[in-house]
Amino acid sequence: MGKVIAVANQKGGVGKTTTAINLSASLAVLEKKTLLIDADPQANATSGVGFNPQNIKTSIYECIIDDVEPKDIILNTTTPFLDLIPAHIDLVGAEIEMINLPNREKMMRKVIAKIKDEYDFIIIDCSPSLGLITVNSLTAADSVIIPVQCEYFALEGLGKLLNTIRIVQSRLNEKLEIEGILLTMYDSRLRLAKQVVEDVRTHFQQMVFETLIYRNTKLGEAPSFGETIIMHDANCTGALNYLNLAREILQKNNLTKIDASEKLIDIENER
Secondary structure, three states: EEEEEEEOOOOOOHHHHHHHHHHHHHHOOOOOEEEEEEEEOOHHEEEEEEEEOOHHHHHOHHHHOOOOOOOHHOOOOOOOOOOEEEOOOHHHHHHHHHHOOOOOHHHHHHHHHOHHHOOOEEEEEEEEOOOOHHHHHHHHOOEEEEEEEOOOOOOOOHHHHHHHHHHHHHOOOOOOOEEEEEEEEEEOOOOHHHHHHHHHHHHHHHHHEEEEEHHHHHHHHHHHHOOOOHHOOOOHHHHHHHHHHHHHHHHHOOOOOOOOOOOOOHHHHHO
């Protein structure tokens, strides 16, 4: 049975969709059958793996609202082992339509249950909000990755997200765990970035991934080509970062025999 990981942070611009796309691609490159679910009305994860959201006729919206079978709308990406359930703008209206539905917080879980056994990992790209679709994603997930930008306001809003996770754990999904806090957009030249990393690791300790996601031009370029970072430039720092993250997650879940000393590629020496 596949592990479902939500990538969530209600604060925008923290690398959430970048992480969902490129973690999914990295797991796929490591030959783990992976499904990326775009649960954001902006549909950036959909376009980020090469599909035009305007051409999407059936999406996660129809699965949730109209009970369309998810297996009927899964798209194969250009990356082997990586599939996509796309999104489009109609997802904006889903929260309103779900208001009066019974078990409205568990609609996503119902959809994923139909296909969970077919994948090693299912990654959900959540919208930058704490609305009903995000709550659905957290209720459906086994764990959550929280991307946090290495800047001054890094912890702004993090408390609210952690509180939402606690509410979901207590009322909707007691098995939900925090897979880890992921520090993104790290610039080793900046003293402030290093201070943020130190502060977050001091405060949250083992909850923080060892992997850092460095600021990298290629990571910003890749979506404009509709490519994951692995397909765009497999040798760049961004690609190595996300491969490191995938390896760290596999080890954390006892899905690899990699020794601790070999777990991470030394990015500082690669730069």
